[in-house]
Each structure stands twice: as C-alpha cells, then as structure tokens.
Amino acid sequence: MKKYKVLKKIRVLISLVFLVLLGGFFLDFLGTFSTGFITGFVFPQFVPSLLKFFNVFTWVATGFIVVLILTLLFGRVYCSTICPLGIMQDVISWLRRRFRKRKKPNYHYLKALHWLRYGIVGATLAFLASGSVIVLSIFDPYSTFGRIVSDLFRPLLTRGNNLLSGILKNFDIYGLYHVDLQPLHIGVMAIPLAFLIAVVWMSLTSGRLYCNTVCPVGTFLGLVSKLSLFQIRLNPNSCTKCGICEKRCKANCIDTKNMRVDFDRCVGCFNCLQSCPFSAAEYSLNPLYKKLTLPEPSASPIPNTSASGKEGVGDKASHHKTDVGKRKFLAGIALAFFSVTKLSKAQELVSYNATTPVKRENPVSPPGADSTDRFNDACTACHLCVNVCPTQVLQPSLLEYGLRGLMQPRMDYHAGFCNYDCVACTEVCPTGAILPLLLEDKKRVQLGKAQFVKENCIVETEGTDCGSCSEHCPTKAVDMVDYKNGLRIPEVTEDICVGCGACEYACPTHPYKAIYVEGNPVHLQAQKPKQEKVKREEPEEDFPF
Secondary structure, eight states, X not given: OHHHHHHHHHHHHHHHHHHHHHHHHHXXXXXXXXXXXXXXXXXXXXXXXXXXXXXXXXXXGOHHHHHHHHHHHHSSHHHHHTOHHHHHHHHHHHHHHXXXXXXXXXXXXXXXXXXXXXXXXXXXXHHHHXXXXXXXXXXXXXXXXXXXXXXXXXXXXXXXXXXXXXXXHTTTOOSSOOOOOOOOOHHHHHHHHHHHHHHHHHHHHXXXXXXXXXXXXXXXXXXXXXXXXEEXXXXXXXXXXXXXXXXXXXXXXXXXXXXXXXXXXXXXXXXHHHHOTXXXXXXXXXXXXXXXXXXXXXXXXXXXXXXXXXXXXTOOGGGGOOOXXXXXXXXXXXXXXXXXXXXXXXXXXXXXXXXXXXXXXXXXXXXXXXXXHHHHHHOOOOOHHHHHXXXXXXXXXXXXXXGGGTTOEEEOTTTOOOOTTOOHHHHHXXXXXXXXXXXXXXXXXXXXXXXXXXXXXXXXXXXOOOOHHHHHXXXXXEEEEEOSTTOEEEEEOGGGOOOOOHHHHHOOOSSSOSEEEEEEEEEEEOXXXXXXXXXXXXXXXXXXX
C-alpha cells in the first residue's frame, strides 16, 4: 500500500501543476505568461494536439501520441493527471467533502451508460467525417475548461481587480490598475455556464460521471485502455467484498459484489489501491499479456464482511439501479446543442436609431486562419487566443460564422482592433486553426477590406471635419481627400488595406459606423504601402555651424 500512496501523491502533484498553470493561462488578464511557456503545457492536451497534427503536421503537434502511449501503458492517466476539466472535477469533489461532516468519499458502482457514451462519440466522428468540428469543440474537455475559465471566471477576476484598484487608488496605492473588459453576449456565456452547472452537479453527486458519460475523449481513451499494459484488478484470493474500494472509486467502476473493475471507465486516480485494507486491489500486468491468467474465483461464496465484521456492506440493490433522472438530464444537454436550426452568416451591426444600416456579409477571421472555412474546420473554441489578445479584438462568436463556428473567435472591431505589431494569437493556438506568422508576414495579410459608407460619415451628415479613421490606419489605406466646402472626407485604397479594423474602431459615429471591414472568406495578400520620401531642408548658407 505504501508504494501506491507514493504513486497517488505523484499523480496529485502533477495534476495540480497542470490545473494551476492552465487555469492561470486562461485567467491571465495582465499578460504575465509568455506564449512559449503556455504552449509547453498545452502540448499534451489530446484534442488540440490531434487537430494540430493534421492541420500543421509537425512534431510539435505530437502530444496526442504521448497520451496514447501513456494510455497503452497505464490506462486513462490523462484523465486524472493532465486533463484540466477532469482535475477540476476532483477539486469540486474534494471541496464538497471539506465542507461536510463526512470527510471520506462515498461512491458506488454505476452501470455504464453506453448508449450515451458511444452516441456522443459516434456523433463526433460523423461530424468530423463531414468536415465539421462542432460536436468535438463542444465536448472537448480542454476547450470546455478554457471556455468556463475564460468566459465566466476571468471576467469576475477582472471586475474584482478593477474594484480593488479603485479602492486602493483612494489611498494613493497604485499596485493594481484598471483593466478594460469587453462584455460578452449572453448567448455566448450560456454554453460555458450550462457546462459548468452540469460538471459541478455531476461532480457533487457522482464523482467522474461527466468523464464516463459525456466526454468523447474519455470514452475513446477508455477503449484504448482495454489494451493497456497495466490494469487495476481485484484479486479474488484476497478480496473480502468489504466495499471500501468501491466507495472510494470516483469513476463508479468497481463492482465489489462481482469482484470486477470496469477498467475502460477507470480514470487512474489510484484511490482504490491505497484504500484497500487487504491489498486486494492490485495494479498489475494485463492478463492479455500474461501466459497464465488469474485464477477464477471460487464457486463457494466469500463472506461479505467489512472491516468492522458486519455482513452485507456494499451489497445493496440500489447500487445497480439506474438513475433515470441523470439519463434524461444528460440526454437533454446533448440534444440542446443540436436544436438550433437557423444559421446566420451575416453579422448585422444593430443598435438603436440609425441612418444607413450596415451589414457585414462575411465575418473577419483571425490572422493566420488562411480562410474562414479552414478556421471553422480546425478551431475548438478554447479561447486561449482570446485571452492573449492585448486589444480584446478577438471575441467569441455566436452565429456570425453560422452554427458550425459556434463560440469560435472572430474579429470584433467594436471591441478593439488588431494591433499592427502583434502576433500573439498566432503563437498560442493549440490546434493549428491559427497558423504561426512572422511579424513581417502578418503585416501583409489582408483579413478584409475597409468599406466606406458616406451616408453615415459626420463629414456628410454634420458638415464638420473628422479624420479619425485615417489617423488610426497603420498603412494609410484610409486617406482624407478634398470634398466640399473646404472639408475632407475618407477614401479607401483597398489594395494596401490589411483589414485590421483600426478605422472601424476609431470611427465615432453611432450606432452604425461610417467605415467597417468586410471580411475576406480567403485571406489575401495586401500590397506594401507606398513610402513617402521626406525632403530634407538644406541649412541656410550664412548659418556658421
């Protein structure tokens, strides 16, 4: 048992490192972490690594292979040690016990809901075969964790920082400073909120029920773990059916009545190994790889006694009853995301009264996406790029891309603009949906083209000078030209426009903009802006020095 305690301590230590650092990446609103440090810990996340391998095909995207090797050796240790959503569920269960009189877990064996497990995996594979990652992005545990922390916890932390900084400012303490925060659409927040509620409820009631019923990664790795070299098993020669290991199993996969471990649902927490008082729970070589298999249990029944000598512990029929309410709840979650039937590929910039409505026919995808279709096919909406964007121009979409791009980042030029000298989002994308770009190459990528709407411009409507769009354009694609009555009005040179959105963000008209960026479905290459030669004035001849 001592060696198993050490094994569990190592697992807990590694899992806490992953949880703290990955949580820190998504909570980081000050830009504390370097992009290289972030990508190092995102490397072994299964789904992002798998997608990046097929999108970019580089050795850096081989994290999923490492996970498969670990699973073939030790079982689903990814779920208990590396997956941040799984580790978060363990923390929720631990906190529950801390605030209750019963300090020890009290789980029980549950029959596997194969219809739901394999149904979600089947739907995921079917959509992947059709070229869509919508189902995978919704249920991917890493991306789900990212959305929960980024869209729910990070805004709360930022608001807390702003509140505290305002209080400290009154005492001339400036250690904290105000951070601008763009509000999220209620529809965008609804999805991570629903998953947070589901994960918390399942963790409080049944441990790792989410991992073994909803998560497609857990189900797939469970199939792989059937072939793992080492497996947890109950030794029939020493097991007394006391039920202690069953009560400690957060995966609800130990059936002490039949002395069986449903190992494809085991998440490798090692709780059973260290809790068994008779060392009957063993972490041993898979019988498939042994010449001699374990002996069959004796036909004579072994007394079902607990450590206290009482019979019948863990032999309750209620352990095998199916919780119909949980099934309906989980099925409802799965069906809710397929109930949307209307697709909206046009983003309409709507507010209160306006003169000329402005519609964006194509959303603007991030630099490095290459095209909207390619981006939609590779992005799992983990929102890591949203977090590292210094200007907050990257915002989660609702239906701007259509249903296939639900929650995926888009360029929202009402929230910010794409910094001309920034490539942060291209350095952290874990799936390859946003390809790495050198700064000089990024400055030539044309995300879209600025469109001028003269009817909304205050030069036209109010007869006064403005020029905000031209002043903020980094390539001078928006220039001011002579108009009438001594006024100057914007003019767009599309060839050198990179679609950064600085003009749209700076435009003061409300509610519609006088200039906006129409997205390029396929990113183009902008021409280099013309460099104006500055004439040097010669010094006067009579100036002596």
